[in-house]
Amino acid sequence: MWRELRPLGRYAPSGGYRRFAWTAADADCRAWFRAQASARGLAYETDRNGNQWAWLGDPAAGGAVVTGSHLDSVPDGGAFDGPLGVVSAFAALDELRARGVRPDRPLGVVNFGDEEGARFGLACVGSRLAAGRLTAAAAHELTDADGVTLPRAMERAGHDPGGIGPDPERLARIGAFVELHVEQGVALAGTDHAVGVASAIWPHGRWRFDFRGEANHAGTTRMEDRHDPMLTYAHTVLSARKKAAQAGARATFGKVAVEPNGVNAIPSLVRGWLDSRAADEETLHTLVAAVEQAARERARRDGTAVEVTRESMTPVVDFDHALRDRLAARLGGAPLLPTGAGHDAGILSGAVPAAMLYVRNPTGVSHAPAESADEDDCAAGVRALADVLADLGGDGSSVPRSEGAA
Known part of the structure; x- marks a missing residue:
C-alpha cells in the first residue's frame, strides 16, 4: 500500500x-x-x-x-x-x-x-x-x-x-x-x-489579521513618512511568539499574503493568519486577545490599521x-x-x-x-x-x- x-x-x-x-x-x-x-x-x-x-x-x-x-x-x-x-x-x-x-x-x-x-x-x-x-x-x-x-x-x-x-x-x-x-x-x-x-x-483556532497601510515607492518615500503594514505585521509576529511562550501555549503566523507584493513597493495590505492553541479555552482567548492588542498598539505607532477576523474555533x-x-x-x-x-x-x-x-x-x-x-x-x-x-x-x-x- x-x-x-x-x-x-x-x-x-x-x-x-x-x-x-x-x-x-x-x-x-x-x-x-x-x-x-x-x-x-x-x-x-x-x-x-x-x-x-x-x-x-x-x-x-x-x-x-x-x-x-x-x-x-x-x-x-x-x-x-x-x-x-x-x-x-x-x-x-x-x-x-x-x-x-x-x-x-x-x-x-x-x-x-x-x-x-x-x-x-x-x-x-x-x-x-x-x-x-x-x-x-x-x-x-x-x-x-x-x-x-x-x-x-x-x-x-x-x-x-x-x-x-x-x-x-x-x-x-x-x-x-x-x-x-x-x-x-x-x-x-x-x-x-x-x-x-x-x-x-x-482548543484551537485560526484568526486572520488584515494590516492596512499606504502603498508607496520603496526608493523615494522617506522612512519617517511611511505607513508600512509590514512593520505592524512583523511586530505582531514577534509579540505572538513571546506571549505564547509566557502562557505555555502555541501561536504561529504560518501564512501571509502581501499586496501589491512588489520588491520595490511599500505594501498596502499584509494579511497574516494566526494559528493558536492552548491547554484550555480561557488561556487561548486571553492569548489571542493579547496578540490583537499588541497589533493595535503597534498600528497606532505605524499609522496603519488592523482588522481581526476569527475564521474557525474548535473547543x-x-x-x-x-x-x-x-x-x-x-x-x-x-x-x-x-x-x-x-x-x-x-x-x-x-x-x-x-x-x-x-x-x-x-x-x-x-x-x-x-x-x-x-x-x-x-x-x-x-x-x-x-x-x-x-x-x-x-x-x-x-x-x-x-x-x-x-
Missing part, C-alpha cells in the same frame, strides 16, 4: 506532498482508496460531503466500529499525517482476517475529505459537515486562493455539492470511531511504548472516557497523551464515542517532509488497531459512553 500511495501528490522540489482537496492529486488518492476497498471485497460508497467509506458488513445494522483518517496534506507535508491512519485501517482488516476474526458488528474504513484545510482555509471540512459543525451555507462561502468556491471545486472533481450538510443518519450507524495517527510530538520517543492513546485535544475535546480507558487497558496500559493537533476524531466526538491511537514518531516532526515512523512501530500500530477492532466489534455489545465525553 505504501509503495502505491507514495508517489501520489509528491512535490519533488521539497520531497513533501501537496495533496489538496478536490485537486488531481486528491483524485488519485481517492481512486487509491476505492481500489483498496475493491481488492478486499468491501462495500464502497461516497457520502453527500465527499467522504469515502468502505464497509465489512452491513452498516445499516447499526453499532458499527469505524476507523480511518484522511489522505490530504498541508503544503509540503509528510507522508504519514493522515495516510498512516488509512493504510493501517485496511491493514488491520487484513490482520483480523488472518486471525480468523469474524466481528459481530459492521466494520468501516473512512477517508474524510479536506482534513488539513490547506486549500479552503478551514480544517476538517468533511467531518465538520457530516457532524453538523459546518453549515451548508457556510461551506458554500469557502473559497481558495484563486477564488474558486468549495462547491465549484467539488463539481469540477465530479462530485455533486447539492447535498452537502449534516449527515445524522450515517453517524447514527456508528457505535465507535477510532482514528490511528502518527504522533505529532515526542512523548513516546525514548519510551518502551510504540503506541499511545489520546486523552484530549487542546477542547475530552475524548470519551469509557472508550479511551477501554483502549488503554486493551493495549496493556498504553500511555494517555494530550495533543495540540486537531483531528477528525475530535470533530466527531460530540456525535459518536471517539478515540485515537498514536504511533511513535522518533523525531516528533510533523507537517513537514521529515515526518517519520519506524516500520516496526507502524506494524505495532496495525496490531494494536486490530486488537481494538476485535475487542469493540467482536461481541456485539454496545460501547459505553461516559459522563466525561465531549
